[in-house]
Amino acid sequence: MFHILVADDDKNTRRLFKAVLEKDGYRVSTAENGEEALAVMDRESIDLVVLDVMMPVMDGYEFTKTLRETRNELPILMVSARQLPEDRKQGFLAGTDDYITKPVDEEEMLLRIRALLRRAKIASEHKLTIGSMILDYDSLTVTRGSEVTELPQKEFLILFKLLSYPGKIFTRIQLMDEIWGNDSDTGWETVTVHIARLRKRFENVSEFEIISVRGLGYKAVKKV
Numbered sequence: 001m002f003h004i005l006v007a008d009d010d011k012n013t014r015r016l017f018k019a020v021l022e023k024d025g026y027r028v029s030t031a032e033n034g035e036e037a038l039a040v041m042d043r044e045s046i047d048l049v050v051l052d053v054m055m056p057v058m059d060g061y062e063f064t065k066t067l068r069e070t071r072n073e074l075p076i077l078m079v080s081a082r083q084l085p086e087d088r089k090q091g092f093l094a095g096t097d098d099y100i101t102k103p104v105d106e107e108e109m110l111l112r113i114r115a116l117l118r119r120a121k122i123a124s125e126h127k128l129t130i131g132s133m134i135l136d137y138d139s140l141t142v143t144r145g146s147e148v149t150e151l152p153q154k155e156f157l158i159l160f161k162l163l164s165y166p167g168k169i170f171t172r173i174q175l176m177d178e179i180w181g182n183d184s185d186t187g188w189e190t191v192t193v194h195i196a197r198l199r200k201r202f203e204n205v206s207e208f209e210i211i212s213v214r215g216l217g218y219k220a221v222k223k224v
Contacts, residue, residue: 002027002048003026003027003028003044003046003047004021004027004046004047004048004050004113005030005037005040005041005044005046005048005049005050006018006028006029006031006049007030007031007032007036007037007049007052007055008030008051008079009032009052009054009056013052014032017050017109018030021050024110026113029044033055033056034051034055034057034058034060034062034063035057035063037051037058037063038063041074044174044177045161045170045174045178047074047120048075048076048077048113048116048117048120049075049076050109050113051063051064051078051079051096052078052079052080053079053080053081053082053087053091060078060080060091060096061090061091061094064078064091064094064096065094065095068094068095074120075097075116075119076096076097076098077096077099077100077109077116078091079100079101079109080099080100080102082101083101097116098112098115098116128164130207130208130222131222131223131224132145132207132224133205133207133208135156137156140153140156142159142202144205144207149201151201154180154194155194155197155198158179158191158194158198159220161175162210163208163220165220166208166219166221167219167220167222168219169213170217170219171216171217172217172218173188175191175218176188176191195218206223207223207224208220208222209223
């Protein structure tokens with residue numbers, strides 16, 4: 001499940017966007033301004049940001065510049081009531097990937113989000129290719145040549161998340177929240193068990209390796 005962050009100072013807009021996105025199958029977190037959005041990103045793994053321009057504390061332009069200055073290429077869809085060409089130019093100069101004006105057409109927003117995820121190679125089409133290996137999100141399968149392996153849902157989601165961001169470290173708590181949800185009563189030790197199962201299943205593959213980062217968590221290393 002892809003995780004989208006909605007940053008907007010208007011409570012009703014946050015609620016609307018959250019409902020629309022969740023109905024389309026996304027997991028959604030929200031923030032009231034850019035500073036709060038950065039704090040959310042420190043705690044959670046985000047795939048894309050839907051970002052209002054005019055916000056207190058830290059507006060959309062400043063948030064985007066801050067992200068790009070750290071070489072963070074997270075897809076950003078900027079949303080604004082400002083419709084002048086100069087406003088769009090300012091957004092793109094700050095580093096946004098796309099720009100849409102209010103009032104927002106919900107279907108158009110969803111189409112733009114899918115396009116951004118696709119461009120960012122986060123497999124919005126629900127398939128991820130690593131060398132000769134294909135992970136199919138819809139069928140929970142991993143295919144290598146003629147060999148097809150169907151994984152339990154949680155194992156597949158962990159593997160898909162790690163391989164979508166090769167080299168990025170995910171803590172056990174991040175993976176727990178991402179895969180099991182914030183309200184789960186399951187302990188983080190469950191993540192360790194699932195990682196061990198994945199390593200056993202794919203111990204002979206040459207395409208990737210799951211590495212433990214002591215004191216932090218796990219990352220996937222691509223070898224192709």
